[in-house]
Amino acid sequence: MSAQNQNRIKRVSVPDVRARKGGEPLVCLTAYDAPMARLLDPHCDLLLVGDSVGMVVHGLDSTIGVTLDMMILHGQAVMRAAKQALVVIDLPFGSYEQSPQQAFESASRALAETGAQAVKIESGTYAADTIRFLSERGIPVMGHVGLRPQAALNEGGFKAKGRDDMERTRVFHEAREADAAGAFAIVIEGVAEDLAAEITKAVHVPTIGIGASASCDGQILVTQDMLGLFDWTPKFVRRYAQLAEAVQDAVKAYAGDVKSRAFPAAAETYSFKPKNG
Ligand code: KIV
Numbered sequence: 001m002s003a004q005n006q007n008r009i010k011r012v013s014v015p016d017v018r019a020r021k022g023g024e025p026l027v028c029l030t031a032y033d034a035p036m037a038r039l040l041d042p043h044c045d046l047l048l049v050g051d052s053v054g055m056v057v058h059g060l061d062s063t064i065g066v067t068l069d070m071m072i073l074h075g076q077a078v079m080r081a082a083k084q085a086l087v088v089i090d091l092p093f094g095s096y097e098q099s100p101q102q103a104f105e106s107a108s109r110a111l112a113e114t115g116a117q118a119v120k121i122e123s124g125t126y127a128a129d130t131i132r133f134l135s136e137r138g139i140p141v142m143g144h145v146g147l148r149p150q151a152a153l154n155e156g157g158f159k160a161k162g163r164d165d166m167e168r169t170r171v172f173h174e175a176r177e178a179d180a181a182g183a184f185a186i187v188i189e190g191v192a193e194d195l196a197a198e199i200t201k202a203v204h205v206p207t208i209g210i211g212a213s214a215s216c217d218g219q220i221l222v223t224q225d226m227l228g229l230f231d232w233t234p235k236f237v238r239r240y241a242q243l244a245e246a247v248q249d250a251v252k253a254y255a256g257d258v259k260s261r262a263f264p265a266a267a268e269t270y271s272f273k274p275k276n277g
Helices: 003-008 015-018 034-043 068-081 100-113 125-136 149-155 166-181 193-202 241-259
Strands: 026-030 046-048 086-090 118-119 141-146 185-189 209-211 217-223
Touching: 015 068, 015 125, 034 046, 034 068, 046 068, 068 086, 068 100, 086 100, 100 118, 100 125, 125 141, 125 166, 141 166, 166 185, 166 193, 185 193, 193 209
Parallel strands: 026 046, 026 217, 046 086, 086 118, 118 141, 141 185, 185 209, 209 217
Antiparallel strands: none
16 A cells, blocks of 8 residues: 555544444454454454553463553554544543542553553543543543452452443443543443443443443454464454464474474575676
8 A cells, every 4th residue: 555545544443432322333353463453453443452462472370460561561562553533542540540630640651652542441430520621622532330340359250240230230330431621432340231221321431341331432352362363262352263273273284394394495505606706
């Protein structure tokens, strides 16, 4: 594609996402690096540089050890390749909870240093002030309610939410508050369909579900989960490919060829003729 044509691709904007409330479902996936972002970009409305990168790419047990510098590095890689999807950077644990001012410093760094268009925060009860503070200062914010992976330490792991009335009410109010505070979209993770449907009906912005049923205005999955790169995936993941098997088969074949000297063959070997003089 020529540089001129590339410039003509119009990137999905925050108002475009907002306008999809109740319309065609938003297609969203996580992305952490340039080669994958290049493959996902033409098919997605939104790419999230999720702090799940800590578990998916760096092998951490949770997202707690992910830093803002890590998010910026991965955000830069994704932004080099994603030309049309809206790119959202997750603010990691410890980079925004202390105060709206701390959140502003982290979010403005994330946007300025990557060129991404928005940030996401896991919006617990304390977060409405932060969402308002950022939105009013020109930083688009996506909320995240229900199962919040950054709360895993307090909760003893990753647990679906809304199992009792008190929890349902809390998740519902967190979503309403994020909406009222100016979030342009809200991720709902790990809740039953009736609660997701209730929230989706009650808020003015698109809801993006992960383990939250087809009642949401869009869906997001961790890309490596849906590509079948891991032995285990949560109940809500559908595997659209079996990449782990494909990689293992390919590596096994390569190892066999190296050992038998079938690789490299003549076609994969240089044969320069010496130049005279
Ligand atoms: O970090 C992440 O990948 C996320 C998605 C699961 C929504 O927050």
